[in-house]
Amino acid sequence: MLAKPVLSLEDIRLTIDGKHILNGCDLKIPEGEVVVILGPSGSGKSTLMRCINLLQKPDSGRILFDGEDILNSSAAAPAVRRKIGMVFQGYDLFEHMTVWDNLLLAPRLTGGAYAHGMSERAAELLDGIGLLEHAGRYPHQLSGGQQQRVAIVRALVMQPRVMLFDEPTSALDPEATEQLQKLFGSAALKSMAKVVVTHDIGFARRVADRIVFIENGSVIANLSAQHFFSGDVPDRLHRFLTKTMPELKLQYSEELPSRV
Amino acid sequence: MRLISLLALLLTLPCLAHAQNADAENHNAIAGTVTAGYLTYGTAATFPPFEFVKDGSLVGFDIDLAAEVASRMHLASSPVNMEFGGLIPALIGHRIDVINSAMYLSPEREGVVDFVPYLSISSVVLVPRDSRLPVTGYDLSLCGLRVGVTLGGIEMRDADKATENCLQNKKPALIILPYPTAQNTALNLLQERTDAAFTSQFGAAVLMQEVPGRYRVAGRPFGTEGQIGLAVAKTNPELRGSLTKAVQELKKDGRLDQLIKKWHLNRGQDVSDVEESGKASDWWVTVKLTLDYLVSPPFLKGAGITLFLTTSSLIVGSLIGIILAVISGGRFGFFRLSVMIYLWLFRGTPVLLQIVFIYNVLPLLGLKLAALTSAVLALSLNEGAYMAEIARSGLDAVKPEQKTAGLALGLSPLSVFRCITAPQAFRITLPMLGNQVIGLLKSSALVSVIAVPELLLAADQAASANFRYIEALSAAAIYYLAFTSLFMLLQRYLEQSLAPGKSSSEKALHRAQAAMESVR
Numbered sequence A: 001m002l003a004k005p006v007l008s009l010e011d012i013r014l015t016i017d018g019k020h021i022l023n024g025c026d027l028k029i030p031e032g033e034v035v036v037i038l039g040p041s042g043s044g045k046s047t048l049m050r051c052i053n054l055l056q057k058p059d060s061g062r063i064l065f066d067g068e069d070i071l072n073s074s075a076a077a078p079a080v081r082r083k084i085g086m087v088f089q090g091y092d093l094f095e096h097m098t099v100w101d102n103l104l105l106a107p108r109l110t111g112g113a114y115a116h117g118m119s120e121r122a123a124e125l126l127d128g129i130g131l132l133e134h135a136g137r138y139p140h141q142l143s144g145g146q147q148q149r150v151a152i153v154r155a156l157v158m159q160p161r162v163m164l165f166d167e168p169t170s171a172l173d174p175e176a177t178e179q180l181q182k183l184f185g186s187a188a189l190k191s192m193a194k195v196v197v198t199h200d201i202g203f204a205r206r207v208a209d210r211i212v213f214i215e216n217g218s219v220i221a222n223l224s225a226q227h228f229f230s231g232d233v234p235d236r237l238h239r240f241l242t243k244t245m246p247e248l249k250l251q252y253s254e255e256l257p258s259r260v
Numbered sequence B: 001m002r003l004i005s006l007l008a009l010l011l012t013l014p015c016l017a018h019a020q021n022a023d024a025e026n027h028n029a030i031a032g033t034v035t036a037g038y039l040t041y042g043t044a045a046t047f048p049p050f051e052f053v054k055d056g057s058l059v060g061f062d063i064d065l066a067a068e069v070a071s072r073m074h075l076a077s078s079p080v081n082m083e084f085g086g087l088i089p090a091l092i093g094h095r096i097d098v099i100n101s102a103m104y105l106s107p108e109r110e111g112v113v114d115f116v117p118y119l120s121i122s123s124v125v126l127v128p129r130d131s132r133l134p135v136t137g138y139d140l141s142l143c144g145l146r147v148g149v150t151l152g153g154i155e156m157r158d159a160d161k162a163t164e165n166c167l168q169n170k171k172p173a174l175i176i177l178p179y180p181t182a183q184n185t186a187l188n189l190l191q192e193r194t195d196a197a198f199t200s201q202f203g204a205a206v207l208m209q210e211v212p213g214r215y216r217v218a219g220r221p222f223g224t225e226g227q228i229g230l231a232v233a234k235t236n237p238e239l240r241g242s243l244t245k246a247v248q249e250l251k252k253d254g255r256l257d258q259l260i261k262k263w264h265l266n267r268g269q270d271v272s273d274v275e276e277s278g279k280a281s282d283w284w285v286t287v288k289l290t291l292d293y294l295v296s297p298p299f300l301k302g303a304g305i306t307l308f309l310t311t312s313s314l315i316v317g318s319l320i321g322i323i324l325a326v327i328s329g330g331r332f333g334f335f336r337l338s339v340m341i342y343l344w345l346f347r348g349t350p351v352l353l354q355i356v357f358i359y360n361v362l363p364l365l366g367l368k369l370a371a372l373t374s375a376v377l378a379l380s381l382n383e384g385a386y387m388a389e390i391a392r393s394g395l396d397a398v399k400p401e402q403k404t405a406g407l408a409l410g411l412s413p414l415s416v417f418r419c420i421t422a423p424q425a426f427r428i429t430l431p432m433l434g435n436q437v438i439g440l441l442k443s444s445a446l447v448s449v450i451a452v453p454e455l456l457l458a459a460d461q462a463a464s465a466n467f468r469y470i471e472a473l474s475a476a477a478i479y480y481l482a483f484t485s486l487f488m489l490l491q492r493y494l495e496q497s498l499a500p501g502k503s504s505s506e507k508a509l510h511r512a513q514a515a516m517e518s519v520r
């Protein structure tokens, strides 16, 4: 069953310095679903995420957001980005500000509906991740996991329609990963469409609705998580996984005891 | 910060008003004189009794002479006080109509300006009173000695002639040491950096009066063919004609002789007879005079101007620097090239050259700026070149991810710069900025060369009237040290308030908790 896509990428291509980084990517992000993107290192996953957030302009293709082509629209990039939250691998909290100011900077500067009720929103979200008492701290006074949750809340205060996560678990210990998973299921994020780039197949299994494989800048497989984790994967894909992502295969076999 | 600039503004209001007037007058200048209705003359008021500053105003023989000459030309006289070395450039740059600064006629000078001579002057050999050297006058006894002369004065030629004479007689040449002002020459003689000094007979007379018991004249006056005169630009023969006429009238009707008597120029004929009036000088007098200087109008005004120059050049220079740093980080080849040329020019030449260039050379190219404007412009442009480098290094030191994170939140590039990149860069560069401000404070002293009455010029002029160098320079030093301390405190304060601090943490926590309360 495919819900109406909130985001759909059509034939995205990008060449930098003669190197083909994206080769006609097609991808639909259905409303309210978690789409996990897997793929070998250097396959273009991060670049694709940057394209969705207009931080990188592809050479050709269309990105439809709520039916509107944001690549060729008159809407300014900042207006689009406000509706697409992104959490980076390094979290990138503003180092010169307290947690509280990190959360409020964007809504304050943007004003209008974004600023309306922002303090209450921020306080509630911060309380939800158990960090209300840390509102006065500076980023360097927080653990990696705490920084990440603050970065997620910072994006959520802007009330985006979609959230993008680039390798959210790569620097987390198992406990922090579990908290992140819980956050994914919390009221603030549960019904929101999410795109997650990861190498962590265990995390993927716990959160994904759909699994997408990317290699050399194009989508080579796109199946439901249920289908994928049932173990009934086409042989071609299985061979490919064994070959290109041996480390993934290891986790994959551990996570899938049902597969012989 | 705002308080300081306000203070600077208040202190310098009179001078700003003056600068604006000068500008306004320049606009309705008619051919003939620089400012219509005025005979504008340049003078270096460090040469008593001809021109010096007494109790804050310009006085001296030349000052009276200019008033007389001007009134006979149906003009008012308007002096511009500057360094001696800046006079001829100012004349050529149409800053002034006339040089009236006891300037000796010399073939070199007559090559670039026209003279209207008004007085013959001879020189004397000055030695410390208790000198054991057998100096007997302007003769072979000088051979091989260190002789102080004033830069650009006729004494330099006298010294060259003395050397020639020595060499012809198979004796060692004079070691000639040129100093910027007659006061410097006298002071260095006293401090035994030189064995003897050449100076005008009048200057010697004043010295013996003001600093009794320290100098004596060796032998008889020499070089009576020396003449001093008013200098005008070679492009202005009409002015030269009317000046000549006025001076001749003054000679004829005896007014010139009256002035000579008034300023005791006739006494200089036999300086050795000048009486010594015993002047008490102990440490208390020094302290008292220093304190008097500190609160005297010329020093207050000088300090205000110095502070104004520093803060305004800092602000304008920082703006230039930030804009250049942003441009040079961009990808527009043309801008980058212009920025590189600018940096190359302004970091590759002395500030002093830039100041003189803007004040004296730009008028020749059709851009004539008031002295204070020129000073601020020169210092700002120079500062901008260094600020660009500092700002660039600060911006480069901010992690690019910080900027990306801001953009990803939907902030405009300008907001990202204003709220994320710039504050982080500012914090990184603050120590460098502190050094820069202190450096700027000190280079502001260089603008005395274009007659901006800042602190050092005020001190120099106060000292040249009575030779109280210790007191005048101490007073100036106290101001400089006070400003430096002020800037250092300000830097410390900014550093502390920008660093992650307890108070901002507590405030943020408090706000968050208050917001949570209202949700519950």
Ligand SMILES: Nc1ncnc2c1ncn2[C@@H]1O[C@H](COP(=O)(O)OP(=O)(O)OP(=O)(O)O)[C@@H](O)[C@H]1O
Pocket: A016, A017, A021, A039, A040, A041, A042, A043, A044, A045, A046, A047, A048
């Ligand atoms: N600005 C750029 N200029 C040149 N090459 C780039 C640029 N950005 C990315 N690339 C190249 O594009 C390719 C894809 O990079 P990308 O970061 O999207 O890969 P990835 O799939 O996220 O890899 P990883 O799993 O290691 O994070 C890489 O080969 C990278 O070197």
Ligand SMILES: [Mg+2]
Pocket: A045, A046, A047, A166
């Ligand atoms: Mg990546």
